[in-house]
Amino acid sequence: xxxxxxxxxxxxxxxxxxxxxxxxxxxxxxxxxxxxxxxxxxxxxxxxxxxxxxxxxxxxxxxxxxxxxxxxxxxxxxxxx
Amino acid sequence: xxxxxxxxxxxxxxxxxxxxxxxxxxxxxxxxxxxxxxxxxxxxxxxxxxxxxxxxxxxxxxxxxxxxxxxxxxxxxxxxxxxxxxxxxxxxxxxxxxxxxxxxxxxxxxxxxxxxxxxxxxxxxxxxxxxxxxxxxxxxxxxxxxxxxxxxxxxxxxxxxxxxxxxxxxxxxxxxxxxxxxxxxxxxxxxxxxxxxxxxxxxxxxxxxxxxxxxxxxxxxxxxx
Numbered sequence: 001x002x003x004x005x006x007x008x009x010x011x012x013x014x015x016x017x018x019x020x021x022x023x024x025x026x027x028x029x030x031x032x033x034x035x036x037x038x039x040x041x042x043x044x045x046x047x048x049x050x051x052x053x054x055x056x057x058x059x060x061x062x063x064x065x066x067x068x069x070x071x072x073x074x075x076x077x078x079x080x081x
Numbered sequence: 082x083x084x085x086x087x088x089x090x091x092x093x094x095x096x097x098x099x100x101x102x103x104x105x106x107x108x109x110x111x112x113x114x115x116x117x118x119x120x121x122x123x124x125x126x127x128x129x130x131x132x133x134x135x136x137x138x139x140x141x142x143x144x145x146x147x148x149x150x151x152x153x154x155x156x157x158x159x160x161x162x163x164x165x166x167x168x169x170x171x172x173x174x175x176x177x178x179x180x181x182x183x184x185x186x187x188x189x190x191x192x193x194x195x196x197x198x199x200x201x202x203x204x205x206x207x208x209x210x211x212x213x214x215x216x217x218x219x220x221x222x223x224x225x226x227x228x229x230x231x232x233x234x235x236x237x238x239x240x241x242x243x244x245x246x247x248x249x250x251x252x253x254x255x256x257x258x259x260x261x262x263x264x265x266x267x268x269x270x271x272x273x274x275x276x277x278x279x280x281x282x283x284x285x286x287x288x289x290x291x292x293x294x295x296x297x298x299x300x301x302x303x304x305x306x
Contacts, residue, residue: 010185014230015256017190066147069140069176072183072230 002051003080004059008068009040043067044080051079084303086296087114087124089154089170091145095132096167096279103279104128107296116148125303126163126207127154129170131223131277141184141226142172151177163207163299164271168224171263171273180264180273181239182231187224188256196288197222197276198250199262202243206269209246211298218291220281222254222262227275229257229264239264246272 010016016038023037047055059077068075086104088111090097101111112124116134121127134145145151151173158164158179166174174180187193198219201212212218231239236258239245247263255275263274278292 013232014185015188015228017186017188017228017256021190066139066143069143069183071175071181071232072185 002047002049004045004047004051004056005078005080006043006045006059006063006067007040007076007078008043008063008073009038009075010073012038014072041067083108083110084125084300085110085112085123086299087112087121087127089114089116089127089129089150091116091132091134091148093133093136094130094169096130096277097132099277099279100128100130100167103282103293103296106282107293107300109296109300114150116145116150119149119153121150121153121157126165126299127157128279129154129164129166129173130279131168131170134169134173137169137226140172140176142169142174142176145169145173146176155179158266158271161268161270163302165208165295165299166271166273167277167279168227168275171275172226174271174273179271180266181235182229182264184224184226184275185228185230186226187228187254192223192225193227193254194221194223195254196220197252197254197262199247199276200250201247203246203265203269205243206246206265206272206298207302208272208295208299209265210302211294217250218281218294219289220276220278220292221288222276224255224275227257228255229261229275231258242267247274247276 019037019039063075104111201216249260278295281287281292
């Protein structure tokens with residue numbers, strides 16, 4: 001069994017108020033390391049066996065059509081064992 | 082015979098009854114449409130109402146966009162069929178790529194509910210023809226993800242083609258680019274609007290009756306077709 005991971009992030013030029021809220025909450029807890037925070041989404045898709053190139057292509061298609069909105073987001077696909 | 086304007090109900094739609102009532106108050110006949118059917122039931126136009134279709138899971142409007150009724154609406158809209166998307170309906174239209182851009186989380190993170198002043202900037206669309214250019218109206222705004230975002234190229238295109246139909250006035254509620262509250266497609270048959278005209282159709286329950294003009298505009302335009 002393998003897991004295909006799709007990570008979706010807002011494009012850098014798109015305002016991320018949730019990330020900004022996290023960034024401003026960190027110092028209140030004494031965490032002063034963050035210059036900026038961006039928040040995204042992670043999808044873990046379980047499949048049987050090793051992913052074939054055709055399956056990866058299908059995930060790519062799904063990431064483009066459904067899992068992300070290409071107008072405001074980018075995605076990265078990885079395979080984890 | 083009164084023209085029939087369909088109102089789509091998705092799982093999680095909230096304002097479908099108000100939208101249908103606005104259609105009737107404007108002199109039309111409201112036709113209920115259901116997300117799971119691709120049958121437009123011979124309506125003359127469609128309203129995609131506000132609410133939280135499919136719980137706003139994934140992204141607002143992202144799952145509604147693949148409902149069977151949307152497949153029919155997308156094809157029809159590309160051929161000039163009038164479609165008005167209000168709030169969640171606007172989000173569905175952007176996810177469907179019938180309108181450019183996207184609606185993202187409000188800049189202040191808060192869900193906002195207020196009577197909002199707007200300036201109508203394009204009176205050439207099917208849904209705004211009854212307004213005068215520059216007319217200021219007040220209708221309710223209520224959303225958590227109403228910040229209109231797009232790239233610079235799209236923004237230039239919208240502005241240069243006069244496709245911004247309404248802008249927020251006096252107050253920036255959500256960080257929308259260029260204070261955009263609503264836009265139209267190139268043909269003027271598809272309009273998306275974040276604030277809610279269907280909640281401003283009579284003085285007893287709304288801040289004004291300004292919202293009714295969106296619906297009377299469409300009914301008048303349908304006569305001329």
